[in-house]
Amino acid sequence: MSTLILTIDTATPAVSAGVVRRSGAEVTVLAERVTVDARAHAEQLTPNVLAALHDAGVEVDALDAVVVGCGPGPFTGLRVGMASAAAYGHALGIPVRGVCSLDAIGVDASSAPDLLVVTDARRREVYWARYRSGVRTDGPAVSAPADVPAGAGAVAGSPEHAALFDLPRLPPVYPSPGGLVRAVDDWDAEPEPLVPLYLRRPDAKPPTARR
Structure with missing residues (x-):
């Protein structure tokens, strides 16, 4: 069906x-x-x-x-x-x-045995996750490019940010x-509530109450 x-x-x-x-x-x-x-x-x-x-x-x-x-x-x-x-x-x-969303890129590059996927997190940081044959093994996380754990064999995702890593680049960008x-794990399972992966606090903060 x-x-x-x-x-x-x-x-x-x-x-x-x-x-x-x-x-x-x-x-x-x-x-x-x-x-x-x-x-x-x-x-x-x-x-x-x-x-x-x-x-x-x-x-x-x-x-x-x-x-x-x-x-x-x-x-x-x-x-x-x-x-x-x-x-x-x-x-x-x-x-x-x-x-x-990183899983969607990772599964499109599942031919890579050890893949790093990065996207723009702004503030000179990247969102990243690691994949082995399309299955996530680490992340998602946010950090400066220099703080992303080494060891991947290829990189995919945002071209500008993938270029910061000395790795072969694979085609999936978005x-x-x-x-x-x-990227859906189990189509037979009951859908879980939608939870956004912000990974950091929003820039805007509510005003503090006056004492």
Whole structure:
């Protein structure tokens, strides 16, 4: 039995939406729309979702599930993607599954026996995780590039930040629709609540009460 899945990821500068058909272990990407703009998550996500559905020839009420990247990523970007995914799931009465966005990149480069995936964490830091044949073995974490544990055989993810490591670079740059679907551990399990992976406190702090 095949299922139609809407994928959303806003954990990186890529505002990504896709439509994927899953049949057992077979994953087929029917459509993908991506806008690379770190400041346009809110403006671009809905148009990208609607365009992906149109490109795939799929009506929104035909969807069976939603998969969303839960980071690590900046607060605003993650909030846009995860809130939208939850809204689609609630409106359509379908399950929403959250995955680590780095896992979606790692599974797309599963041919690498020991892979480092990095994305932009700003503040001269990177979000990172390590993978062995597509399975996460360390992370996700955030640190300065110099503090990322050594020993990986290749690196994937943000080109600008991957270039900071003296490792062969593999093609996956952003979480893909197929990678997001393949990153789901157990499709038979009950979906867990969506939990954003911020990995650090937000910059904005509530004002302290006057004594």
